Amino acid sequence: MIEILPDKCDFCGCCVGICPEDAIEMKEAEIFIIDQRCTNCAKCVWSCPIEVIKFNKDGVPVK
Amino acid sequence: MKTSYDIIVVGAGPAGSMAARFAAEKDVSVLMLEKDRDVGYPVRCGEAISKAGVEEFIPSDEKWIAAKISKFSFNAPDGTEVILDFGEAGYVLERRIFDYELARTAADAGVEIVTRAYVNGLLFENGKVCGVKYEHQGEQKELKAKVVVAADGVESRVGRWAGLKTHIDFRDMESAVQITAANIPVDQNALYFFFGKDVAPNGYFWIFPKGNNKANIGLGVSGIIGKKKSAQSYLNDFMNKHYPNAPVLTTIAGGVPCAVTLGKISAPGILLVGDAAKQVNPLSGGGIASGMIGGKIAGTIAAEAVKMNKLDHILKYDKTWADRLGKRHETFDRIKNGIYNFSDEKFNNIAHAVNKIPYEKRTLGKVFKTALFNQPSLLIDVAKVFII
Known part of the structure; x- marks a missing residue:
């Protein structure tokens, strides 16, 4: 599961621009993953410049 | 507000404002919708631009010039500095003022502007884009338009809804962080670039002066690098080493799509401009001037199409852009x-x-x-x- 920490997010849009599934909804100061579309590809995790997107595989956080 | 417009522009950055302005100057009705509360803020940009790039669109004005640039300083990994003199080459902008002024020139041309208007879908008619869905003041609304111009930045979702493949390969995205710091005693007329695997692998680290010893300091890293170490982490390392006690006035994240222009930047009823179309110079990562050029071309073509009542005319945009800058960017990308x-x-x-x-x-x-x-x-x- 991929999780965005909204209280740490800067709403810069890197993850939105990268997401191949259009699975991230971002407003002026609101962001969330549309779970039905997310394929857990983790590209958003790698693209986040400030490390606020976490990927938990089998309950273990991975970068 | 009208119930329908000839042209609706989504996003009020430099590309959106110029699309809106050049359309309105041809006497068509134009509405520009901005998601954030402010035009021009938050600034997600290093703010450097050439003088020529600015002056094609607006006369130079001290109120949005933070620093005048006449030199480049390139710094190799071993500390060797190469200085290049350019005469009066460019500026570091105050984009929060600059973008505002660009939007003002659009307003002067007759563009209506609404902030805090969040576009969340498109309207279609016979497979053709014919308007936008948006949220404003807690209400979901719809507006018809003959042409929609998507200037929605690095997210580039509006184009996707029209069926264009706009998402960027994670390797081509330069995920960036930048601070504006005080007490950075660098030459206030020089742009500084630092290269090397320790400071900014597959990219560059920058210090761009903003006057009175303030400076934009930052870097972008490709997703390939970001997998192992984030841009933030590289910035922290640099600051701890060189300016550990610098007062930080602004901290910002942002993404720069450093690639060639999208294969298709138009579709029936819609044109893409600026970062949304990947019109950034892929070598420098600069996108203000090229975005404004893309906006100008798109706005002009969209207005011509409306005036001629021949909406297919907008599909000429791809070639006009390719001839003006797109092909050049392909060369820059190879370099x-x-x-x-x-x-x-x-x-x-x-x-x-x-x-x-x-x-x-x-x-x-x-x-x-x-x-x-x-x-x-x-x-x-x-x-x-x-x-x-």
Whole structure:
């Protein structure tokens, strides 16, 4: 599961621009993953410049 | 507000504002919708631009010029500095004022502007885009338009909803962080670039002065690097090493799509401009001037289409853009791919070789030639850039 920490997010849009599934909804100061579309590809995790997107595989956080 | 417009522009950055303005100057009705509460803020940009890039659109004005640039300083991994003198080359902007002024020129041309208007879908008619869905003041609304111009930045979702493949490969996205710091005693007329695997692998680290010893300091890293170490982490390392006690006035994240322009930047009823179309110069990462050029072309073509009542006319936009800058960006992209793979040793050798050229004889062309001495295939690309 991929999780965005909204209280740490800067709403810069890197993850939105990268997401191949259009699975991230971002407003002026609101962001969330549309779970039905997310394929857990983790590209958003790698693209986040400030490390606020976490990927938990089998309950273990991975970068 | 009207119930329908000839042209609706989504996003009020430089590309959106110029699309809106050049359309409105042809006497069509134009509405520009901005998601954030402010036009021009938050600033997600290093803010450097050439003087010529600005003055095609707006006369230079002290109120949005933070620093005047006449020199470039390139810094190799071993600390060797190469300085290039350019005369009056460019500016570091105050974009929160600059973007505001650009939007004001659009308003002067007759554009209506609404902030805090979040576009969340498109309207279609016979498979053709014919308007937008948006949220404003807690209400979901719809507006019809003959042409929608998507200037929604790096997210580029509006184009996707129209069926264009706009998402960027994670390798081409430069995920960036930047601070504006005080007490940075660098030359206030020089842009500083730092290269090397320790400071900014596959990219560059920058210090751009903003006057009175303030400076934008930051870097972008590709997703390939970001997998292992984030941009933030690189910035922290640099600041701890060089300016550990610098007061930080602003901290911002942002993404720069450093690639060639999207294969398709128009579809029936819609045009893409600026970062949304990947009109950024992929070598420098600069996107203000090229975005404004894309906006101007799109706005002009969209208005012509409306006036002629021939909406297919907008599909000419792709070729007009390719001829003006798109093809050039393809060359820049090849050069970028060559340079980004240079080893630290190669950067050092180039810096030493360039410093043997007398200061007054150094030109960007000569630097590139020296840089690419061992890379003949790239030389051809570089030659094209300076000859065209």
